[in-house]
Amino acid sequence: MKNFFFFFIIISLLLPFFSIISAIDSNTSSCPIDLSYVETFPWDVSTCFNPQGTQCCQTLLSLFGMGMAQYLKETSVFQLPNPDVAASCLSGFQNRVAAKSVHPSLVTSCLSNSTQFVSNTSNCDGIITVQDWIQKLGPVTALDSACKGDVTGLNCRPCIEAGYNVNSRLLSLDPNSTKCFDFTVLYAIGVINEFGPKDQGAANCILGLPLDSSVNEKSRRRLSNDTVLRLVFGFLGAFVGVLVAAGLIILYRRWYRKNKRNVPHRQFVNGFRTGVLPNSGAKWFHLSELERATNGFSQKNLIGRGAYGVVYKGTLADGTLVAVKQILHLESEGDEDFSNEVEIISKIRHRNLLSLRGCCVTSDTEKGRRRYLVYDFMSNGSLGDHLFNHFTRQKLSWPQRKNIILDVAKGLAYLHYGIKPSIYHRDIKATNILLDSEMKAKVADFGLAKQSSEGQSHLTTRVAGTHGYLAPEYALYGQLTEKSDVYSFGIVILEIMSGRKVIDTSNSSYLLITDWAWKLAKSGNVQEIFDESIREEGPKGVMERFVLVGILCAHVMVAFRPKIAEALKMLEGDIDIPKLPDRPLPLSHESFRSSLGNTASTSEFFHSRIQG
Numbered sequence: 001m002k003n004f005f006f007f008f009i010i011i012s013l014l015l016p017f018f019s020i021i022s023a024i025d026s027n028t029s030s031c032p033i034d035l036s037y038v039e040t041f042p043w044d045v046s047t048c049f050n051p052q053g054t055q056c057c058q059t060l061l062s063l064f065g066m067g068m069a070q071y072l073k074e075t076s077v078f079q080l081p082n083p084d085v086a087a088s089c090l091s092g093f094q095n096r097v098a099a100k101s102v103h104p105s106l107v108t109s110c111l112s113n114s115t116q117f118v119s120n121t122s123n124c125d126g127i128i129t130v131q132d133w134i135q136k137l138g139p140v141t142a143l144d145s146a147c148k149g150d151v152t153g154l155n156c157r158p159c160i161e162a163g164y165n166v167n168s169r170l171l172s173l174d175p176n177s178t179k180c181f182d183f184t185v186l187y188a189i190g191v192i193n194e195f196g197p198k199d200q201g202a203a204n205c206i207l208g209l210p211l212d213s214s215v216n217e218k219s220r221r222r223l224s225n226d227t228v229l230r231l232v233f234g235f236l237g238a239f240v241g242v243l244v245a246a247g248l249i250i251l252y253r254r255w256y257r258k259n260k261r262n263v264p265h266r267q268f269v270n271g272f273r274t275g276v277l278p279n280s281g282a283k284w285f286h287l288s289e290l291e292r293a294t295n296g297f298s299q300k301n302l303i304g305r306g307a308y309g310v311v312y313k314g315t316l317a318d319g320t321l322v323a324v325k326q327i328l329h330l331e332s333e334g335d336e337d338f339s340n341e342v343e344i345i346s347k348i349r350h351r352n353l354l355s356l357r358g359c360c361v362t363s364d365t366e367k368g369r370r371r372y373l374v375y376d377f378m379s380n381g382s383l384g385d386h387l388f389n390h391f392t393r394q395k396l397s398w399p400q401r402k403n404i405i406l407d408v409a410k411g412l413a414y415l416h417y418g419i420k421p422s423i424y425h426r427d428i429k430a431t432n433i434l435l436d437s438e439m440k441a442k443v444a445d446f447g448l449a450k451q452s453s454e455g456q457s458h459l460t461t462r463v464a465g466t467h468g469y470l471a472p473e474y475a476l477y478g479q480l481t482e483k484s485d486v487y488s489f490g491i492v493i494l495e496i497m498s499g500r501k502v503i504d505t506s507n508s509s510y511l512l513i514t515d516w517a518w519k520l521a522k523s524g525n526v527q528e529i530f531d532e533s534i535r536e537e538g539p540k541g542v543m544e545r546f547v548l549v550g551i552l553c554a555h556v557m558v559a560f561r562p563k564i565a566e567a568l569k570m571l572e573g574d575i576d577i578p579k580l581p582d583r584p585l586p587l588s589h590e591s592f593r594s595s596l597g598n599t600a601s602t603s604e605f606f607h608s609r610i611q612g
Helices: 002-027 058-073 083-098 104-110 130-137 140-144 154-173 179-192 202-206 217-224 226-276 287-293 334-346 383-388 398-418 472-477 482-498 514-520 541-553 562-572 590-594 600-610
Strands: 302-305 309-315 321-327 356-364 368-374 434-435 441-443
Touching: 058 083, 058 104, 058 179, 058 562, 083 104, 130 154, 130 179, 140 154, 140 179, 154 179, 154 202, 154 309, 179 202, 179 383, 287 321, 287 356, 287 368, 334 368, 383 434, 383 482, 398 434, 398 441, 398 541, 398 562, 472 482, 472 562, 482 514, 482 541, 482 562, 514 541, 541 562
Parallel strands: none
Antiparallel strands: 302 309, 309 321, 321 368, 356 368, 434 441
C-alpha cells in the first residue's frame, strides 16, 4: 500500500510534463486556429463559383486572414510557428471551404505557398510579435483612432487610409518587404478593432472580405448594443454642458490653425489647376463626380491595392468606365510627387501607354488632403493576373504573348525616343502592364517615372522600383539610364515566355529568372524555357528569338544590353540577334560563395557585374 502511494505521487508529478510534451508535439503538426468560422461566417461564396472571376483568390486569402488575425489576437504572434503547422491549417481550411461547395483546387491554386504564413525574421524588419510591432512603431499609431470602433460605411475609408500610412512607415524600415501590408491588416483587425476579426463589418472593411448581400451586420450590431448605449448616454448626460463648451473652443482653435496652415495648400491647388492641367488635355474632376462614379468609393468597387494607393472601378455620367486611383502616400513631399506624376503622364499620348483622363485635388479640415488620378478602365486587368493567377484567368496564347511583348516595347520606345527629354519609367513589371478588352497592352503607373535632362548620359537618383526588376547598376549606385528600363523589360519578356515569376523561392532557394534562363540557353535547351501551354503553338524559331532578346535585354552588364529601339527590331526580325555574350556567374555559384571571405575579391566581383 505504501509503495502504491509513492507510485501515485510520482505519476501525479510526471503528468504535467507528459502534457507539455504532448502539447509541443501537437503544436508541431496540428493547426492552432479554430477554422469553423469558414462554414458559419456569411462570406460571399459566389465569388468562387465563376471560373472566369477575378475575386476568388482575394476572397480566400481574406478569409484565411480572418483566422490568422484571430491567432494574432489570442497569441500576440503574427504568423504560424513552422511549415508543418501552416500546412495543417491550409489543409483544414481547404476542407472547410469544400464544405461550402467550393472546389478544393481553388485553395491549392490561390494559397499554394504555405511558408508565406510562417514566422520569419526576414519578414517586415524582423517583426514576429505584437511587442516587436510596438518597439518598431510605438504603442500608438494612426490605426488606433481610425480602426478601433465601427468601420462600416463611411467609417471604413479613414481606417484604410490609416493602414496605408502605417504601412508606409513600415516600408521605410524595410523597403524590400512584401509582408508589411499583411501585418498592418492583421494588427488593425486582430489587435486594434474592438469588434475583432470575426465581426462582419470589420472583416468587410479591413480584410476586404466580400459578404453575403443578405446580411445586414450594421443593424444587428445596433440592436445588440441598445442597452449599452442607453447606459453610456445616461452617464454622459451629466457632462454634456461642460463638454460642449470645451469642444467648441477646441474646434475653433483647430479650425483656425488648419485654415492658416492650408493657405499654402490652396495656393498649390490653384497653381496646379492653372499650371498643369490646361495644357495636358486631361479633365479636372470634382470630388462629387468621382464619388457618384464609384458609388461613394464602395468596397464593392475596389479593384486594386498597392503600397501607395487604392484603385476603384467607376462609371462616369456618360457611361464611360474608368479606374480611379486614390493616392494615399501624401507625406512631406506628396504634393510635389503628385504634380510631377501628373505632369509626366499628361505629356503621354500613345496607344501602348495608359494616358491620364483626369485628376482631382481636394482638401478640407476634416479629411485633409486627397489626390485622385482617373484612367480608362482596362477590362482584362494586368498581365500579372494572366501569367501568375492561373485559376482565375485563362492562359495566354502564343500570339497574345507575342503581341503583348511588342506592345510594351513600342510603348517604351515612345518614352525613350518619342518625347524630348526622354522619360524613364523605373517600374516596368507584369502588374504595371494592363490589358484592354482586345488584349492590347498598355504600360501604366508612372508614379516613379523620371524625365532625363538634355545631354546627360544618366541620372543619379534614389533607388525606387520593385525587387528583382531593378537593373544592377541602378540598384547598387542609383545610376538611371534608358537601359535600366530595358533590363526590366527583359525580365518581363522572360516571365511572359516562361510563365515563371522573376524570383523563384519554391524550393527554399533564391533563383533569379535570368540565371535560370541563361543556364538553359547556354546548354542549348532554349525550348525548355517556353511555358508548357505554348510549346506546341508557335514557330520555334520565332519563340526562341523572343527568349534570346529577353536574356540579352536583362544582361547584368550595361554595354551588352541593346537600346529599346534595337530590341524592338530584333523582336520583329528586322535585325539579327548577336551571339549571347558571356556573363558573370550567378550569385548562388560555389565559386562566388567561396570568395565571400575575401573583401577585395567580393568588391571586384560586384564591379564586374555592373560595369560596361
